[in-house]
């Protein structure tokens with residue numbers, strides 16, 4: 001990997017990210033919320049931000065734009081003209097070339113209609129915003145459940161060996177939800193302890209391996225026979241879902257239960 005990623009904790013449980021090259025000292029800021037820790041890191045590390053990238057219009061991912069461009073007047077790439085500070089609109093499949101790193105923009109509507117994620121094939125990293133979380137996925141605010149499911153399936157098609165950086169630290173709650181409400185999963189309690197230890201040690205569970213989540217994240221497995229069986233047989237399923245239910249019905253069932261958890 002030619003670039004490094006700085007994880008910047010924001011607000012209660014948000015993440016912004018700074019991806020940068022140690023060689024050229026160029027940097028990209030993703031989803032800034034609170035400018036101060038971002039600006040401090042840029043200055044302390046002597047980095048030159050080349051742009052800001054935004055995954056979607058929610059204020060906890062955009063409210064720091066102003067504070068950054070006050071100090072660094074740079075391009076702000078967003079998927080939505082209504083986001084204040086936008087200089088360039090980005091669309092699905094667009095390639096963003098920043099010399100030290102290239103990103104492919106992948107549209108992932110569902111959480112919001114404008115949501116995009118940033119994928120670097122070469123660096124094997126994905127910034128998934130509020131679409132894919134560790135052991136979870138974003139709440140569906142603007143799109144349909146079908147849109148969100150399709151978006152997650154797009155991400156599932158990416159290679160296993162990529163590191164994912166998502167928009168929130170929801171991991172502990174997500175795995176608790178899966179194990180308490182959705183299914184019994186062999187080795188689940190060990191996984192949960194592992195996560196808790198990682199967060200205690202590093203202060204964050206980011207990043208996570210996509211390949212691992214293809215095995216462990218129920219939102220990526222709504223069409224998997226084994227998962228379906230476990231979900232149907234789980235004692236908390238009171239006949240709401242059955243083995244003949246569709247992928248979309250399984251997805252909706254899990255997501256709606258997560259909304260209430």
Ligand SMILES: [Fe+2]
Pocket residue numbers: 056058111130
């Ligand atoms: Fe959001």
